[in-house]
Structures are given as C-alpha cells and as structure tokens.
Amino acid sequence: MARKHILHMLTPLAHMSPFDVNMALDAGFDAVVPYVGVGVGEVTGLVQDAIFSRPPDAGVDTGIFIGGKNVSLALDMFDAAKKAMVPPFQVSVFADPAGSFTTAAAMVAKVEKALEKKFERSLKDTRITIFGATGVVGFCTAVIAAKEGAKVTIAGHDGIERVKKVAEEIQARFKVNVNAADGSTDARKKALAEETQVILTTAKGGVQVISKVQLSAANGLLIAADVNAVPPAGIEGLAVNADGEPLETTKAVGIGPLSIGNVKYKVESGLFKRMIEADKTVTFDFQDAFSFAREIAK
Structure with missing residues (x-):
C-alpha cells in the first residue's frame, strides 16, 4: 500500500489561508492538516511529533508548511523547524507567509x-x-x-x-x-x-x-x-x-x-509538487522560490 503524502500547515494566525490549503491539495498531497495560533516555541514539538510518528524512510512523504503574515516570524519558524530534525528522522519544510x-x-x-x-x-x-x-x-x-x-x-x-x-x-x-x-x-x-x-x-x-x-x-x-x-x-x-x-x-x-500571478501560482504549486516527488527531504524559502520563478518567467 502506497504511503500517504501528509502536509502539516503551521501558522501563527487564527486561520490557515484557504488559498494555501487548496494549492497543497491540488498539487497532490493526500492530507493537509492546519495548526493555528502556533508560536515559534511550539514548532519544535510539532515537527518532532511529525518526524517520530513515521519511520525514517517516510520523512520524504511528510511535509511542514509555514504560513502567516510576517516574513521574519515565518523565517524564525522555518529555522526552528529545520533545527528540530533528528537525523535520520527528517521531513521537508516550505515557508511562504501570505504567499x-x-x-x-x-x-x-x-x-x-x-x-x-x-x-x-x-x-x-x-x-x-x-x-x-x-x-x-x-x-x-x-x-x-x-x-x-x-x-x-x-x-x-x-x-x-x-x-x-x-x-x-x-x-x-x-x-x-x-x-x-x-x-x-x-x-x-x-x-x-x-x-x-x-x-x-x-x-x-x-x-x-x-x-x-x-x-x-x-x-x-x-x-x-x-x-x-x-x-x-x-x-x-x-x-x-x-x-x-x-x-x-x-x-x-x-x-x-x-x-x-501566473508565475506565482506555478511556483507555489511547483514547490509543493517537488516536496511530494523528491527522493530526499527538501527545504524551500524565498531564495528557492526565486530560483524556481527564474526558470518559469518568460
């Protein structure tokens, strides 16, 4: 039986963006689970719950998405998520606050x-x-x-x-x-x-x-x-x-x-797909988004 692709979506806000939820599901994730009101101090616990609940080889099928409306806070959460990994227990992480x-x-x-x-x-x-x-x-x-x-x-x-x-x-x-x-x-x-x-x-x-x-x-x-x-x-x-x-x-x-917007849509959807299709865990921030956008822009 094929292993499910699961995305855990973290935001410090009261609601996760419906835009991002739709994008993730349309990109191919089997399950998308939002966590709202998340502070930087809570990221480690949530990430480690995700990594230890599946065997190491399932890390590539598990993702963390970081939303919100604050660039610096999202990057702090992104860094906290990466530091929470305990190799070989690792998952992919993608930050895109408010798109x-x-x-x-x-x-x-x-x-x-x-x-x-x-x-x-x-x-x-x-x-x-x-x-x-x-x-x-x-x-x-x-x-x-x-x-x-x-x-x-x-x-x-x-x-x-x-x-x-x-x-x-x-x-x-x-x-x-x-x-x-x-x-x-x-x-x-x-x-x-x-x-x-x-x-x-x-x-x-x-x-x-x-x-x-x-x-x-x-x-x-x-x-x-x-x-x-x-x-x-x-x-x-x-x-x-x-x-x-x-x-x-x-x-x-x-x-x-x-x-x-046409390029933005392709970049966000494309990065979600890369998370799903990757052979090993990946991390994406604004620099990765820009590199991808350069490939697409005409």
Missing part, C-alpha cells in the same frame, strides 16, 4: 526577464522603488531585489518611520542595504518616480498608489509592475494582464498582476 515568498519571487523574476529582453540589462545597479513595502510581499520583494544587486528604495505611504524600521530589519537580518523614503504625498511620490528606473507596487488590493501624472514625470522609468488585481489598479493605466507592453504616458513597459 509573499512566491509572489515576490514571481514579481522580481518577471522584472528581471523584462529588463533583459527589453533593455539588455540585469537587476544589478538598477534603481527600484517599492511602494507598499511594509507588507509581506513588499518586504520580501525588497530583499530579493537587493540580494541581486539592485539599488532598492522602499517608500512609506504614511511617512518614513515605518519603512525606516523595515529597512533596518532587512539590513540586520539579510545584510543588504535598502533605502527608506517618504512617499506620503503625491508630490513625494512624483519625486521618487522621477528618480527611479523600476516602480513596483505591492500595496493591498483596491488601492491606487501611482497615478498617470506621477508616471508621466518618470522620464527614466523602464518598468512598472503591480501585484494588485482588485480594481482600481495600483498603477493607473496598467492592465491586469500586461506582460511587457508599453505603458501609457511613459516610455516604460508594464507588468500586470495576472502576469505575475
């Missing part, structure tokens, strides 16, 4: 591909400004882009204080430099747009972040991309299915949320 790792990976991979195809350049030294970077997707996007050598600025819609703390957290944890800027007024957003080559908006759905007026002032802009599929668009005039087409009122090209 931020796979969404950010998809966004940066699509931007990287567009830079190569349209402008014959890489992420390195490209000036990127992220609006909505206090959220999980913006946070992770900033980390991935900065690790690839981009000159990243994160703009705060409510002033500089919160994004400054985010920039300091990124510097302390990931050892990359990210600049913080005040994006609280239309004039400040326009000034930031004038200085950047890539605009990324990762704000919550249904919020227009950048207007056509601000875009028209961005003479050096190469790419504008948005992850918000809920009207109105985060970037005015950007079609949801834009995939490198010219962006109205600019010399830049646009990448819409459906184009990014």
